[in-house]
Amino acid sequence: MSAATTSTSNMAGTRRGFDLGGALLTLLTIVAAAVWFFPLFWGISTSLKTDSETVKPGLNLLPESATLDGYLFVINNSNLPIWYLNSTITSVAVTVIAVFMAACAGYAISQLRFPGRTLLWYIILASFMVPGSALIVNHFIIIAGVKQLNTHLGIILPMLLHPVTVIVYKQFFDNLPREFREAAVMDGANEFQLLFRVFLPMNWGVTTALAIITFIGAWNSFLWPFLAAQNERMMTVTVGITAVQDTFGVAYARVLAGAVLAGLPVALAYILFQKRVTQAITLSAGIKG
Amino acid sequence: MTYVELKNVTKRYGSVEVISNLSLGIEEGSFTALLGPSGCGKSTMLRMIAGLEEITEGTCSIAGSDVTNTPPAQRGVAMVFQNYALYPHLTVRQNIAFSMSLARVPKATQNERVDSVARMLQLGELLERRPAQLSGGQRQRVAIGRALVRDPRVFLFDEPLSNLDAALRSAMRVELAKLHQDVKTTMIYVTHDQVEAMTLADKIVVLDRGEISQVGTPLELYNQPANRFVASFIGSPAMNFFGAQLQSVENGVTSMTLPGGHVASVRTRSGKAPSGNLEVGIRPEHLKIVNAGDKSASFNGTISIVERLGNSTILYVDTAAGPLIIEGEGSLDAKSGETVGLMMDSKHTHLFGADAQAV
Numbered sequence: 257m258s259a260a261t262t263s264t265s266n267m268a269g270t271r272r273g274f275d276l277g278g279a280l281l282t283l284l285t286i287v288a289a290a291v292w293f294f295p296l297f298w299g300i301s302t303s304l305k306t307d308s309e310t311v312k313p314g315l316n317l318l319p320e321s322a323t324l325d326g327y328l329f330v331i332n333n334s335n336l337p338i339w340y341l342n343s344t345i346t347s348v349a350v351t352v353i354a355v356f357m358a359a360c361a362g363y364a365i366s367q368l369r370f371p372g373r374t375l376l377w378y379i380i381l382a383s384f385m386v387p388g389s390a391l392i393v394n395h396f397i398i399i400a401g402v403k404q405l406n407t408h409l410g411i412i413l414p415m416l417l418h419p420v421t422v423i424v425y426k427q428f429f430d431n432l433p434r435e436f437r438e439a440a441v442m443d444g445a446n447e448f449q450l451l452f453r454v455f456l457p458m459n460w461g462v463t464t465a466l467a468i469i470t471f472i473g474a475w476n477s478f479l480w481p482f483l484a485a486q487n488e489r490m491m492t493v494t495v496g497i498t499a500v501q502d503t504f505g506v507a508y509a510r511v512l513a514g515a516v517l518a519g520l521p522v523a524l525a526y527i528l529f530q531k532r533v534t535q536a537i538t539l540s541a542g543i544k545g
Numbered sequence: 546m547t548y549v550e551l552k553n554v555t556k557r558y559g560s561v562e563v564i565s566n567l568s569l570g571i572e573e574g575s576f577t578a579l580l581g582p583s584g585c586g587k588s589t590m591l592r593m594i595a596g597l598e599e600i601t602e603g604t605c606s607i608a609g610s611d612v613t614n615t616p617p618a619q620r621g622v623a624m625v626f627q628n629y630a631l632y633p634h635l636t637v638r639q640n641i642a643f644s645m646s647l648a649r650v651p652k653a654t655q656n657e658r659v660d661s662v663a664r665m666l667q668l669g670e671l672l673e674r675r676p677a678q679l680s681g682g683q684r685q686r687v688a689i690g691r692a693l694v695r696d697p698r699v700f701l702f703d704e705p706l707s708n709l710d711a712a713l714r715s716a717m718r719v720e721l722a723k724l725h726q727d728v729k730t731t732m733i734y735v736t737h738d739q740v741e742a743m744t745l746a747d748k749i750v751v752l753d754r755g756e757i758s759q760v761g762t763p764l765e766l767y768n769q770p771a772n773r774f775v776a777s778f779i780g781s782p783a784m785n786f787f788g789a790q791l792q793s794v795e796n797g798v799t800s801m802t803l804p805g806g807h808v809a810s811v812r813t814r815s816g817k818a819p820s821g822n823l824e825v826g827i828r829p830e831h832l833k834i835v836n837a838g839d840k841s842a843s844f845n846g847t848i849s850i851v852e853r854l855g856n857s858t859i860l861y862v863d864t865a866a867g868p869l870i871i872e873g874e875g876s877l878d879a880k881s882g883e884t885v886g887l888m889m890d891s892k893h894t895h896l897f898g899a900d901a902q903a904v
Binding site for chain 1: 595597616617618622623624626627628630632633634643644647648691695
């Protein structure tokens, strides 16, 4: 009994005091989250307001009477379904092709020995340092030259450049124990079988994570689709909603309803695949430094 | 009949030569162990036979045909890796059937052969599990099953038991020995564990720094080590070594003065007269405890440590020749601090010349 009492008093003696630093950090995090979240909340809230309420003076955080009029108007009076389709086609194509190519390139650079391998690797590393927007004029000239402006192919092709995905795959393949490769080689696997039947299936998590961030990046991209798709029926959602703004002037509820609809698939992807998105960001974080 | 043959094989990584002009023949149906310390080139040799490492110079042939430039899958060899290398995304059945699946063998045949191997290795209940759900021993059996299903001409094992605990390792040794008795296929087994090599192999190749030190049966290596390296590497506790001064050589008997002044006579194995510096080697079980000052004692010394292992007792005795290890019976009456005499069994005393070769 006395031993138990001593133990309890020792525990009380070692209990930590109030952690002021931790509390301040928590407060700072909450403030940062609120600052980040407020525009999102404000946009969704406004999209559910009536036109008159959106221009009403004062701070109205929540709609007085929530309405879907803004959403219905955008869906019924714009090319949103077509833009959605265009975004889906381009984003899915970019995701599938870019991830496939990155897996093959990462595998080749990591596992195969061929002349020029190191040079190729440096070129990929160097291309990672060039911002996409710096190449946009070249892309425009090339795509216009081959008469692919206002086509899905024209939008897709320049968006397939994803050096970071190649780098992530290379690092992943580099870190696999060589015995897996050797066991498969002894079993009679060729390079394609090694990649698609052993290496990739061993950790689909990497591919899924990369596919999700590639899809999100492709869906959210604006600058290149804006240049490549001048015809309204070839526009993607992100480009199309700028047309909504032009059409409806200062009808904030409609504009924001369009923006919410445009961001919906990405938001869903984030919510559904939160863990994978985090994994992908972690995988590429080391590379981005 | 030689089944696997390495002829004048050299392996270089850049300017570093890890195997130098090595030749070795392995008989059909034998269980051969490649034994040596880390970095001696034993795994490299195995990987060259498997085709996983290119041979810089020389040739490798299996069953009479040169396979030096043949891809691994076409050599008719199967390999069991140290870390098993089981594909984590496949079930045990899929792992075992993987090579057949790649070769597009009909599903029914695949299942039939997997079931047959599973029966032999007692894997029947584990077939639908994934490697992560298996114990170390079970994974090892699956790895063997994956090799077995290919019906290879030669089995290659690269330290397959080193990741298992002592009890499981001992059990798996028995299973491997039984497997060899059953399939009678040529097996080449790489290990740095002399117990594995001694218990499993009918021939041991001892390697040292990329060169073959000695080839022989386990008992040949134990009783007649060709050089100091083999003598020191084989046997646990290790052989005792100490220098001695050569006195005379007559009729193949070498007389020498031991540290401490006693004179000992040993019949040289080759009958050749040793010259220069002599080194004496004697195994711990060939040194007997006698009374201190006994006429038959080669050394007198003080027991520093007594280790009781039940079936044997290990003594560490400080002598004029340095600390010597003695292995006696489990019931040996000895206490640390006690002064004792040590008698060498001259029939089991080994002599090594200045070039570290046995004489």
